[in-house]
Amino acid sequence: MNTMTTGAFGTAVLDTVHDEVIVRSGRSNDRLVEPDVLDILSAEERKRFIAFRNPLRAAHFAGAHTEARRLLAGLLGCGPAEIRFGRHPCAGCGRTDHGRPYISRPRTRWEFSLSRSGPYWVCAATDGVRVGVDLEQVRPMDLSSRAPSILSSGERRHLDGVPVEFRAAEFIRCWTRKEAVVKASGIGIEAALGDIDVRPGQTRARVIHRAPGCAFDTWSVTDLRTHPGLYTAIAVPAFS
Ligand SMILES: [Zn+2]
Known part of the structure; x- marks a missing residue:
């Protein structure tokens, strides 16, 4: 199944790869066309957005994170702004600033992985199965x-x-x-x-x-x- 949606952040392609993995990828717009979508992001994400010196990079960051939240919200049955993320301790050094990300709210078995490169992003989600994606x-x-x-x-x-x-x-x-x-x-x-x-x-x-x-x-x-x-x-x- 392939469906194509065009939103404020460019084109997103929804593609079911394995039976159990849902993947959405897209290209973010080069500028924020609806600034109020920043409300979807968490306080921490907004801080990261503001910290970008380059407005292009900031827009790409916001586009990827907003679309990832929208994908997960659809799977979790909640609003995109309601999702909270955490990080597992890194398997190498135990620190929690770069370990595997997880959804801390709402409580769920769903796992996800997000990758960005320039304006492009990809997000994969699985129900109860570890997943990693890179682009x-x-x-x-x-x-x-x-x-x-x-x-x-x-x-x-x-x-x-x-x-x-x-x-x-x-x-x-x-x-x-x-x-x-x-x-x-x-x-x-x-x-x-x-x-x-x-x-x-x-x-x-x-x-x-x-x-x-x-x-x-x-x-x-x-x-x-x-x-x-x-x-x-x-x-x-x-x-x-
Ligand atoms: Zn580490």
Whole structure:
């Protein structure tokens, strides 16, 4: 099922990927066209909005967060402004400023993950299942400095087999898959990305990744098609 809606923040595509994962992605407008939508955001989100020096970035932030709230509100049966978010302790260091986000109000089993890159955003939601989503814009990249620490040996071999003009894009595709996995596992920025092999040869792959305090060590990782020039990946525990 695909439905397309056009709102104040640009285009949102609603797409059911797996049976159990709901994904919405879109492109935020470059300026706030209805300033009162800031009322949808929490006090903390409004503080972050105000702290942006660049009005373009502020508008993109507000667009993504507002649309994520609207998606979750529809699933939870509440108003978008009623939702409160918290963070689990980071699986790597225990801090709560960058751990896996969760919905603290209303009480719910629903889990979610949100990613932004420039004006683009993607939000995934699942009923009672961990989920991680990541989105990156394809851009030129110095692979010689970044690939060694981010790619596994198998991924580096895969990249060597890709025509040189497509390598930066393929690297970014691998990266989004890793980020989706580490976001689902809750370890975030401390993860040793080079230890995770996301099997880029398969669109949908089973990936091994262990994080402290996480009961799952095998993840189902899938590429999503969202917008041209973007790579998006989603990860959920692999149950079978
Ligand atoms: Zn941490």
